[in-house]
Structure formats: C-alpha cells, structure tokens
Amino acid sequence: MSSTPSKTIADNSDKLVTTLERPRERIVKSAIELFRQHGIKGVGVDAIAEAAGSNKMTLYRHFGCKDDLVCECLKQVSSEKERIWVDLEDAYPGDPARQLRGWVDEAAQRIFNDLRGCDLVNAAVELKEAGHPAQRVIMDAKKAHVQHLVELCRRAGVQQYEQLAQALVLLVEGARVCGQSIGIEGPQQRLKQTSEALIDAFSKP
Amino acid sequence: MSSTPSKTIADNSDKLVTTLERPRERIVKSAIELFRQHGIKGVGVDAIAEAAGSNKMTLYRHFGCKDDLVCECLKQVSSEKERIWVDLEDAYPGDPARQLRGWVDEAAQRIFNDLRGCDLVNAAVELKEAGHPAQRVIMDAKKAHVQHLVELCRRAGVQQYEQLAQALVLLVEGARVCGQSIGIEGPQQRLKQTSEALIDAFSKP
C-alpha cells in the first residue's frame, strides 16, 4: 500500500493493531474493539479483517465462522475480566473486606470511563436467537464472576454473603445499563454510595 | 390465500394481529413483538409487514424509513410503561408508600415472566451508532420514568427520596439484565428481598 521501509514487518501505520502479534491475535483484538463500537451485528467480517491488517481468508482459516470468532472474543473478554480477582489480591493482600470495596470502586471507575456497558451483556442482548453458541459462553462467564464475588463476600466475614454479593451484582449491572440508556447523568451516579452503604449494613452485626 | 368467508374482513387466521385495527397499528404491534423476539437489527421490514398482514409499501407509506418505525415502537412501548403510575394509583389510592412496594412487585413480576429484558435498554444496546434518532427517545423515556419514581418516593415520605429511587432503579435494571445474560437462576432472585429491605432502611428514621 505505502512504502515499506522494513522488509519483514509490514506497514501498519493505518491499522488499529501492531503487526508484532500474529494475525489471529490481531483479528480477535480488532473484533473486540469493533464489536464494542458498533455491536456484533453491526460489524462485518471484512471490516474486522481490514482493521486487523489482515484479510477475510485468513480470518476464516482461524475461525470457522463469524459465530466462532464471536465466542472467542467473548471468552477473551471474560478472562480479562477475571484478572480483577488477582489484581485485588495484589492490591490488598489478605484483606478480603478491603478487596470487596475495591471491587465496587473498580466497577464504578469503569462505568464512568466507558458508557458502552458490559460486552457480555451487550452480546446477550444482541444474540437472542435460540441456541446461539455465544449464549453458553456468556452465561458461564457471568455465573463464574458472581460466584467469585460470593466467595469474596464470604471471605470478608459477611454472614449473609450470598445475599450481599447478589445485591451488589444487581447494583453494578444496573449502573452499567443505566449509563448506556440514560447517559452520563443517571442513577449510576449513586452506585458507590449505595454499594458501600449496603456493604456496611451487611458487615455490621 | 385461503377461502374468504367474509368479504370485507380479510382472512387473518395465520397472522399475529387482528385485522380490526388499521394497518398502521398492526405494523407497530407486530414490529414491537418481532423486535422483542429477534432484536431490531435481526428483523427486516418485509417480515414486519407480513406479520402485520400488510406489505412493505404500506409500511413505507406510514413510516419514512425503518428508523422512524423503530422510534414509533419505542414511543409506544414507553407510553405503555408509563401506564403503571395510574395503575398503581388505582390499586392503592392515596397510599404512595404502598404504591412504591407495588412498583417493585410489578417489576419483579415482569422480570420473572419474561427474560427478554427492557425493550428500551435492548434498543439502546443495539443502536449505538452516534446520533441514532432512537437514542433520544430512549433517554427521554428512561429519564421520565426515573423522575416519576423519584416523585413517588418523595410522596411516600422518604427523606432521601432521590437516593432511594435511584438505588431501586439500579436494582431493577440490574435484575432485568441479569435475567437476560445469566438466565432464570441469577441474582435477580434477590430483587424483591433487597428492594424491600432498602425501602425499609430508607423509611425508618
């Protein structure tokens, strides 16, 4: 396309991703980003391949069909989300009560920095055709995340740990979705305040 | 298509809607139902017109483009949702505290009877292209609904009525979206319990 000063490293100045990674990783990364911007049904495989500095054939050599690519993206998003548990342990080692507060902080932070909501929930909304392979990926990931939070609440010494964890999940998911539909000035402004009051109420007795 | 026993009333045994209404109303009703089932981008105008027992030309005579039809559907969905306020006043006249509990009950009821989530939120997730006309419809409707709940909390004698209303919105929206992504056995099971505890906590002092 343009001049190629280096021989083996292709020109990628106009692409979203670095060519240092292999096409497969670049395709997944580009797909995640484009799905975030335009929704899954709003992006074609051609656009994904081009954004990745690759092409449709290579995409289809790695992923049998678009749905497989979607599943792979969701799995990657999910595993990135799961990193928060080790990050919290690193930030507040051996202090699960503080980690719980940290989880809320992190969620609130993300919600205010990005009003596009949760990738998994957005995919679930879009892919509601019965039996879509992504649905299992989404459900498994969400259940695992909830279970991790339940466990954290238990380790934090909360007696009704399951109730608290599920209530916090409702607040956070609700805040994300309010940011998406109402915009920046919505009820999600109260997320931190309400969550911390809830944690206090469950931690006291 | 089949035999026509009546002359002026067309055969509609295989259609979703009665022919007693005019095509415009039938199209909107069918579109709302199909959008609920398959998402907005997952339904073509041909399918909508056919489900309404009409045709694409008539659809385009009433709605200039698909986006206009989408906006009309969302407005109708929104105005149907707003009916809850008069229903609550009818059910518990002059008792805003009881109406507030009724609002939670109604929300929980709907969430467990239908896991497809809120039409407005689902549309916001799908239509994230900048400047889509539906976005304003969604935002206005959601803001109005929140404002009504804030007012109800105030009339119920809650001192921090805005905080309570916004917290309840987070819980309800979160429950809806959890039902959609996780399925029937999710944190939304705790919606009523958590909401009522929250109402109690805000009502006591």
Next chain:
DNA sequence: AATGTGTGTTACCGGTCAGTAACGTCCCAA
C-alpha cells in the same frame, strides 16, 4: 535447493436487506 506452512489477493456466489416504482383494487364519500 526443496518443501510445507501461514498468509495475502482477487474474484466470486447466494442470500438478505432497505427502499422505490408502477399498477391494480377496494371502499367510502360526494
């Protein structure tokens, strides 16, 4: 030098979709 793997390029297929044109039909009102 030969080979095989991964990748890029071009072209194509069948299907679907939003939107339009032209014409025909029915019914109601004047």
Next chain:
DNA sequence: TTGGGACGTTACTGACCGGTAACACACATT
C-alpha cells in the same frame, strides 16, 4: 356514478454480508 384516498401486489435496484475457490507469495526448516 364518479372520484379519490388508502391499501395491496409485483418487480426491481443497489448495497452489503457471510462464506468459498483458486492462485500467488514469503519464510523457516531440512
């Protein structure tokens, strides 16, 4: 009876999309 407005039918366009075929190229290993 005669319009006229609302509605139905068919056919079409241009664009896009998911997916495939065939061929060419680069590079690393042997």
